[in-house]
Amino acid sequence: MDSRGWVPATAGNISVRLPDGRIAITRSGFHKGFIPEDGVMTVDLDGRPEQSNLRPSAETGLHCGIYRRFPQAGAALHGHSVPATVLSRLAGPQVTLAGYELLKAFPGLPTHEAAIRLPVLENDQDIARLQARVTEAWDADPAHPPGYLIRGHGVYVWAEDMPGALLRLEALEFMLACELEARRLPR
Amino acid sequence: MDSRGWVPATAGNISVRLPDGRIAITRSGFHKGFIPEDGVMTVDLDGRPEQSNLRPSAETGLHCGIYRRFPQAGAALHGHSVPATVLSRLAGPQVTLAGYELLKAFPGLPTHEAAIRLPVLENDQDIARLQARVTEAWDADPAHPPGYLIRGHGVYVWAEDMPGALLRLEALEFMLACELEARRLPR
Amino acid sequence: MDSRGWVPATAGNISVRLPDGRIAITRSGFHKGFIPEDGVMTVDLDGRPEQSNLRPSAETGLHCGIYRRFPQAGAALHGHSVPATVLSRLAGPQVTLAGYELLKAFPGLPTHEAAIRLPVLENDQDIARLQARVTEAWDADPAHPPGYLIRGHGVYVWAEDMPGALLRLEALEFMLACELEARRLPR
Amino acid sequence: MDSRGWVPATAGNISVRLPDGRIAITRSGFHKGFIPEDGVMTVDLDGRPEQSNLRPSAETGLHCGIYRRFPQAGAALHGHSVPATVLSRLAGPQVTLAGYELLKAFPGLPTHEAAIRLPVLENDQDIARLQARVTEAWDADPAHPPGYLIRGHGVYVWAEDMPGALLRLEALEFMLACELEARRLPR
Numbered sequence: 001m002d003s004r005g006w007v008p009a010t011a012g013n014i015s016v017r018l019p020d021g022r023i024a025i026t027r028s029g030f031h032k033g034f035i036p037e038d039g040v041m042t043v044d045l046d047g048r049p050e051q052s053n054l055r056p057s058a059e060t061g062l063h064c065g066i067y068r069r070f071p072q073a074g075a076a077l078h079g080h081s082v083p084a085t086v087l088s089r090l091a092g093p094q095v096t097l098a099g100y101e102l103l104k105a106f107p108g109l110p111t112h113e114a115a116i117r118l119p120v121l122e123n124d125q126d127i128a129r130l131q132a133r134v135t136e137a138w139d140a141d142p143a144h145p146p147g148y149l150i151r152g153h154g155v156y157v158w159a160e161d162m163p164g165a166l167l168r169l170e171a172l173e174f175m176l177a178c179e180l181e182a183r184r185l186p187r
Numbered sequence: 188m189d190s191r192g193w194v195p196a197t198a199g200n201i202s203v204r205l206p207d208g209r210i211a212i213t214r215s216g217f218h219k220g221f222i223p224e225d226g227v228m229t230v231d232l233d234g235r236p237e238q239s240n241l242r243p244s245a246e247t248g249l250h251c252g253i254y255r256r257f258p259q260a261g262a263a264l265h266g267h268s269v270p271a272t273v274l275s276r277l278a279g280p281q282v283t284l285a286g287y288e289l290l291k292a293f294p295g296l297p298t299h300e301a302a303i304r305l306p307v308l309e310n311d312q313d314i315a316r317l318q319a320r321v322t323e324a325w326d327a328d329p330a331h332p333p334g335y336l337i338r339g340h341g342v343y344v345w346a347e348d349m350p351g352a353l354l355r356l357e358a359l360e361f362m363l364a365c366e367l368e369a370r371r372l373p374r
Numbered sequence: 375m376d377s378r379g380w381v382p383a384t385a386g387n388i389s390v391r392l393p394d395g396r397i398a399i400t401r402s403g404f405h406k407g408f409i410p411e412d413g414v415m416t417v418d419l420d421g422r423p424e425q426s427n428l429r430p431s432a433e434t435g436l437h438c439g440i441y442r443r444f445p446q447a448g449a450a451l452h453g454h455s456v457p458a459t460v461l462s463r464l465a466g467p468q469v470t471l472a473g474y475e476l477l478k479a480f481p482g483l484p485t486h487e488a489a490i491r492l493p494v495l496e497n498d499q500d501i502a503r504l505q506a507r508v509t510e511a512w513d514a515d516p517a518h519p520p521g522y523l524i525r526g527h528g529v530y531v532w533a534e535d536m537p538g539a540l541l542r543l544e545a546l547e548f549m550l551a552c553e554l555e556a557r558r559l560p561r
Numbered sequence: 562m563d564s565r566g567w568v569p570a571t572a573g574n575i576s577v578r579l580p581d582g583r584i585a586i587t588r589s590g591f592h593k594g595f596i597p598e599d600g601v602m603t604v605d606l607d608g609r610p611e612q613s614n615l616r617p618s619a620e621t622g623l624h625c626g627i628y629r630r631f632p633q634a635g636a637a638l639h640g641h642s643v644p645a646t647v648l649s650r651l652a653g654p655q656v657t658l659a660g661y662e663l664l665k666a667f668p669g670l671p672t673h674e675a676a677i678r679l680p681v682l683e684n685d686q687d688i689a690r691l692q693a694r695v696t697e698a699w700d701a702d703p704a705h706p707p708g709y710l711i712r713g714h715g716v717y718v719w720a721e722d723m724p725g726a727l728l729r730l731e732a733l734e735f736m737l738a739c740e741l742e743a744r745r746l747p748r
Contacts, residue, residue: 080475082548086555089473099276101267101310101340123475153475174269181273184371184558184745286650288641288684288714361643368647371558371745454662456735460742463660497662527662558745 012154013057016075016162017067021045025056025063061127065134066158070146073158075165080154083176088149090183091120095149097175105171106145116145118172123153147172199341200244203262203349204254208232212243212250248314252321253345257333262349264356267341270363275336277370278307282336284362292358293332303332305359310340334359386528387431390449390536391441395419399430399437435501439508440532444520447532449539454528457550462523464557465494469523471549479545480519490519492546497527521546573715574618577636577723578628582606586617586624622688626695627719631707634719636726641715644737649710651744652681656710658736666732667706677706679733684714708733 015025022042042050045068047060057063059078066076087095097103098115106116119137124130130150138144146168147157157172159165202212209229229237232255234247244250246265253263274282284290285302293303306324311317317337325331333355334344344359346352389399396416416424419442421434431437433452440450461469471477472489480490493511498504504524512518520542521531531546533539576586583603603611606629608621618624620639627637648656658664659676667677680698685691691711699705707729708718718733720726 080548082551082555085474085548085552089552089556090559099310099339100272101337123473150475152473174267174272177269178272178276180555181269181367182276184555185273185277286684286713287646288711361641361646364643365646365650368643368741369650372647372651454735456738456742459661459735459739460746463739463743464746497660524662526660554742558742 012080013059013063013078014076015060015063015067017073018042022050023047023060023064023067025060027054027056059127061131062134062156065131066156069135069138070158072160073146074160075162076156076158077165077169078154078156079169079173081173081176083173083180084149084155085152087176087180087183088120088151088153088155091149091151093120094118095120095176095179097179100175100178102171102174105168106147116147117141117143118145119148121148121150123151199267200246200250200265201263202247202250202254204260205229209237210234210247210251210254212247214241214243246314248318249321249343252318253343256322256325257345259347260333260345261347262352263343263345264352265341265343266356266360268360268363270360270367271336271342272339274363274367274370275307275338275340275342278336278338280307281305282307282363282366284366287362287365289358289361292355293334303334304328304330305332306335308335308337310338386454387433387437387452388450389434389437389441391447392416396424397421397434397438397441399434401428401430433501435505436508436530439505440530443509443512444532446534447520448534449536450530450532451539451543452528452530453543453547455547455550457547457554458523458529459526461550461554461557462494462525462527462529465523465525467494468492469494469550469553471553474549474552476545476548479542480521490521491515491517492519493522495522495524497525573641574620574624574639575637576621576624576628578634579603583611584608584621584625584628586621588615588617620688622692623695623717626692627717630696630699631719633721634707635721636723637717637719638726638730639715639717640730640734642734642737644734644741645710645716646713648737648741648744649681649712649714649716652710652712654681655679656681656737656740658740661736661739663732663735666729667708678702678704679706680709682709682711684712 013026015023018024022044024040024042027039027041041054041056043056043060043064044050045064047056047064049056062078063076066073095118096115097118103114103116119134119141121130121133121137124133134148137148146159147155149155155169155172155176157165157168159168200213202210205211209231211227211229214226214228228241228243230243230247230251231237232251234243234251236243249265250263253260282305283302284305290301290303306321306328308317308320308324311320321335324335333346334342336342342356342359342363344352344355346355387400389397392398396418398414398416401413401415415428415430417430417434417438418424419438421430421438423430436452437450440447469492470489471492477488477490493508493515495504495507495511498507508522511522520533521529523529529543529546529550531539531542533542574587576584579585583605585601585603588600588602602615602617604617604621604625605611606625608617608625610617623639624637627634656679657676658679664675664677680695680702682691682694682698685694695709698709707720708716710716716730716733716737718726718729720729
């Protein structure tokens, strides 16, 4: 993710659901391109750290929000690319992606003819309040895809396992880069 | 191809014609930046897999369409870049490339003064139908170059061997990137 | 820094404050992507080289200006990216960055709701005169962030230590890239 | 040069003047990111190969034109970037670069306040005729810098030695990238 410019500074974080139900997540304050061996810690489904002396990523609440809602979610990624940041700052409450072959990377979309509507949420340092808004967006649109944008901040995607989440993140970032290019062209 | 961003997610695929006429092609569902040893399989000229338990790339029919039509084609590449995706979504039925030194990478074009007209085809999950349209485009323009675009999807190129196909893909992607840059500039 | 295109040609330089108060800084005329073992030298707080036969970076005076003013500064970086160069050529006396999650990388900004105003200074080969203008900008805006731009030239950032300065440079370059993208879009 | 996208397909070439006055230059038809041990050959100042069975780069005549005219030139580079290609297609007979700190990489320009005027020549597969036009441009502007553009094709730069030529190419490509960015912004 670092080599593609998706985790600048200490931004971005990564989590997986362990077989026993605990969540392994990157710790706060590390550069995600250089994660040390002890840069990952475990929390419960409500984001409470098992080792009280370690601090999980500030956005652990958003990862846990995903795992609580979607029992089949096994891995979640938060990236922070230039296209996601710029587009989310310009967008309204949703970004619609249509007509891309790579939409096949999203579930329930057997063909490129479908479209996905990604919720775009206002950024908020109060993670519980932000997660409440995410849940609201999920409730409002039952066809929501496994991903959303936070304005000026980045993208969240999830899948059954880490390879699936990485493919989905790569497909999503590719389509966002295309959208940004297309918006740039004079009409 | 991965390091240049041409094979995001599971997109893109690669094939070569073997000396005995069979086609070796990447299997479905792998990330092409990390092809495992068993990530390649063989099919016949009609795309039928030799090992019935393996699934070839969904677009095997397009590779075989190339090998059936052009006896001299020895390698075919399908890439999936941001410029190819954005340009193909904006273009009409053809993209014309003219005045580039790199046009020399295409056959029958001894100088940069020539031009190539790349067909742009509507994307279709029905590969047989898509290949029928490709064949139609070849029939309609006898001067068609060894390459075409699929709208919102990517580019196909072929050549006598793999180094030749890679050079051609690199030249084509370079010129598409230039075209996208030029279209961006205010007129 | 080189792999991100931030130190083209001999541009860019790097310094740290040593425990005894001396400043270690890259020497003049080296490519900063390939710094040899003897490519770093030490100067005093006024930029005077300890080894009279070595020539420090031309901009040593700007590094020392930072260390003299900010006792807590332990590392300073000068980068030279395309976005910083283009934006600084277009900007007035300040560039304001607001609404970015990555603003958290700057001190005294607990949330993304704050904004930073980066001074933009006219380039000058007379480094003493340029440093005088930097000092003037610091005096004029007590809320100045730990960074500034020089027009057509690049960016300076500093922090308590080198990892902190690198994170800050990466966050700043990310936000400048977003700003440039946003300005490009037709309004 | 390859990792920066400056030598797509078989484009780009590299030469140095040997101590005995011969010119070592990359051979025709190789990808310059993967030069084999025997990918370099020697020619005399008029471009005649010493080994009659090897074919030098098609543009050997341009390299020799530089070495014949500038006795102090020790290395010459021909790159082929997207910004150089796009800008040269849009430009008139010259591209002027002004106000960049990196102009210091060019000789006789002690400060960033100077400007350089790069000749832009029409592309031509007749290399002798193209070199004649280059010579004409040099005669017409005694203040010409050690570099020029060929329309739709790329850039040539030279310097006393290879490290100097690489620095100059990097500085020039950086400034061309900045120019292209600046032209993109809506006015």
